[in-house]
Amino acid sequence: MSASVSKPAAAAVLRGDNGASHPETRFDRRLAKILGHATEVFYEKGYEGASMRDLSRAAGMSLAGLYYYFESKERLLYLIQKHSFSTIVARLKERLRDVSDPEQRVRVLILNHLDYFLANQKAMKVLSHEDDALKNGFGAEIAAIKRGYYRICVDLLEALKAAKGLEFKSRTAVLSLFGMMNWIYTWHNPRVDGDAEELASQMAAIFLRGICVSSSGKAGHNKKRAAVSN
Amino acid sequence: MSASVSKPAAAAVLRGDNGASHPETRFDRRLAKILGHATEVFYEKGYEGASMRDLSRAAGMSLAGLYYYFESKERLLYLIQKHSFSTIVARLKERLRDVSDPEQRVRVLILNHLDYFLANQKAMKVLSHEDDALKNGFGAEIAAIKRGYYRICVDLLEALKAAKGLEFKSRTAVLSLFGMMNWIYTWHNPRVDGDAEELASQMAAIFLRGICVSSSGKAGHNKKRAAVSN
DNA sequence: CTAGTATTAGAACGAACGTTCGATAAAGTA
DNA sequence: TACTTTATCGAACGTTCGTTCTAATACTAG
Structure with missing residues (x-):
């Protein structure tokens, strides 16, 4: 908007989001x-x-x-959301570098998400809960980061599908998984629900077993198949 | 609070929430x-x-x-939330009357939830999103209805567990399922995601297959078991 | 039509909102 | 030391907030 910024704002703008010079x-x-x-x-x-x-x-x-x-208050929320989201995406990319097995890569996604989610629960609630509070410019940038994260997750699932010859709708699966994970802020109690690793393994168990089915056409009435166990 | 209400409020209070006389x-x-x-x-x-x-x-x-x-504005939100929540619980109880198979009963839960959720998506977002906006008295009553709903769902899962000799943590399972379902308001697009029945069968497939495992101790590092299929 | 009740609206209340301004103190530099 | 920059504050701006008062309408029974 305004061309010249007043003195204090100049500092803020210079370091804005990409703190160059001194860290x-x-x-x-x-x-x-x-x-x-x-x-x-x-x-x-x-x-x-x-x-x-x-x-x-x-x-x-x-x-x-x-x-x-x-x-402004809006820019403050933007800063909080951008920092949280960027961090979680960066950490995921880093952790994925060491893992090549498609199923393990999905496990890494889940553990990374829950790890950060529980360690920064308050920030993640703000991110999840207020995700449409930002208008126009601010909102668009956060939405772009979110789309990038979503794309990574879809790709992970597509890779798993291809590797194992599975058949399920990636979109529904990814968004269901996000639902499981993002809803946690409404109920998690560290004393009864355990830490991120424990929760991640439980959710990964449910989710991975849940999507592991090859060729079944419409999921409509699938045969009752009791306790496969091992 | 105040003993005597003014004329207009009297009508509102009389019919308050339990519209007796004329429907x-x-x-x-x-x-x-x-x-x-x-x-x-x-x-x-x-x-x-x-x-x-x-x-x-x-x-x-x-x-x-x-x-x-x-x-008051707060009472308005209370009325909206109470109506939505009571309806969804009442419909679930009604639908459960006809079904006795434990697995089918869980399917009924999922279909009922998504059915109402998608048909009244806006109300359900308000219910999910603003669930801690009400203070004291109002909030307590809504929270009680929610606890009742949660209890029903836990009981359904416990019954399934008993019937099939499964082993999983009911609390985590129920809350993960709620997460999958309640998150929908952030992403559902009827044109690409289909109707409630379709979504319900996909989520039921993921969830039911996911929890169907009998005796495995700590879920920690469970064996990689590829594509069981049929 | 009239009396009385149910329903609506205009105008205003004090409080709280996000934001700005000018002055001031603290820190850094010469 | 003097001067510049950085950091902080009290006070106020104009606007919007939830709510209320009072009076005016619509409706219904007699």
Whole structure:
């Protein structure tokens, strides 16, 4: 919009999202702290329900002071979402480098997702829950990252399908899997549900066994096949 | 709270939630219409994001006029959620009466959930998405209905487990299933994903095959078992 | 038509909202 | 030391929020 930015905003814009020069300026560290506190507030009250005054209180900072670090509430949510999403995608790509077996690659996807999800549960709720809160430009960029993540997962499943000669609808399967995983923020209790690894193996068991069927036409009334076991 | 209610509120209170006398008074019909329009607005903007002025515009009514039908925005959300949730539970109980086979009963659960979910997608998003927006009294009552629904589903799975001698964690299984189903509102496109019956059979296939395993100890590293097929 | 009740709307309430401004303090540089 | 930049704040801006008051309409029974 406006051509020239005022003095404080200039710093923010320069380091904007691709912190080039030093990886850790004082500004970046403080901003990261603020994002952390804001995430907590969004987690508890939702994006619309959280006021800038709530956020300033959580950050131990004056209301006006916040605006030195970002220019609007919407941009703040954008920063939180972009960081979470980019990280989870980057980690997945990294972990996939070492694994070549198609089924194991799907397991890696599930474990990576749950690992990050449970370690950053509050941020991930904000990401899942407020995924259409951003308008226009901001929203489009996050949506693009999401589409990229989705594509990776579909490709993983397609590879598994090809390797094992399976037959299922990738779209439904991937989105069902995401549903299983993303819904966790509504119920997970670490004391009764265990850690990410445990949950990941349970969900992987359900999902992988569930999609492992070769050629059956319409899934309509499939034969009752009890306890295959081993 | 207050002992005596003013004249208009008296009518609202009398018919409150258990419309006794006539099943269809003019008041009830109008209220139902308003709830429908409000559902649409909540669906698009979220509970906090939707203003009473938005709701009045959608209902084709003045702002003040709305308050003749309910006493607060929170109570409006409560009415929407209670109606949706009660209906889905009632229909499930009804459908379960005719089915005795444990596996088929789980299929009925899935089909019933998706049936109502897709037919009332907007209301169900509002129910899923804003499930912690209600405070204290209102929230507690909705939470109680939800717990009842959850219990029914756990019992269905326990029955299946007993009948087939399966071994899996009911809690994780049920909540994973809910995740698969409740996430749908974020992605369902009737033109590419088909209707409730089709989706229900796909999800039932994944889920039922997924949990059908008898005795395997910790799910940790289970043996890679390729394409069992038939 | 009249009386009385059910329904609607205009205007306003105080509170809270996101954001901005100008001044000020703290930190860094010469 | 003096000067510049970075960081923070109190106070206020105009707008929108949920809700309420009061009066005016529509409707129905007599």
